Amino acid sequence: MSAPLAVPHRDADVLAQAAAARLVTAIADAQTERGEASIVLTGGGVGTAVLAALGSSPARHAVDWRRVDVWWGDERFLPSGDPERNETGAREALLDRVDADPARVHPMPASDGPDGGDVDAAAARYAAELAAAGGGNGPVPAFDVLMLGVGPDAHVASLFPGMPQLTDTDPVVPVRDAPKPPPTRISLTYPSLRSAREVWLLAAGEGKADAVRLAFAPGTAPEKAPVVGARGRERTLFLLDRAAAGDGPRAR
């Protein structure tokens, strides 16, 4: 696992633009090296702003979207098209504006999907889809870039402080009673997050400064601040604005 590095930006808008540029470059590099790219999206304020920045930039045409697999790190278990679903925001901000191959866009199941309101079955279905894409090389494919928003409580994906999913080793888990609405969700677990080459943690605003401080404080337990457990195999970046960076996080 890689040690985290902090990359502060002047403000949230510059952060979104810079992360969008980083994302399109990472996709282009992956396609050059391996012929295709695999990315994992997040919801949340900054996560969606990054996708919107890319979706409205001419740079989005620099990659072949037909050769990009798109996954999600977590999802709110709501009906398809619900504005609170991370998928809905990602489609509006980016995926509807590029030539993505529908067969390579892999949203987590919705509560009106094939399993109805059965969140356990829905999580199992996503795990099976990931395993199939992994082609026998592991429970999940080798993600190139996995983005995660960071909550004010230091949660990432739908892994919340003190919740049992933090120690779960299944690749995908159902979440009930999440402290942030909606209570029912689906999330990748640490082993899946850590299988990514690069993990990018996105945070903007003063409200995230405590979470970022905890993330770089030696000895912080993942049970207290789940963000500390999200690490990339090759690189872990905290993409921050100045307000979230607080008095300046250091490499841990």
Ligand SMILES: O=C1O[C@H](COP(=O)(O)O)[C@@H](O)[C@H](O)[C@H]1O
């Ligand atoms: O509920 C969620 O929250 C986080 C962070 O959201 P933010 O608006 O505080 O940035 C998000 O990353 C996650 O995907 C989402 O389901």
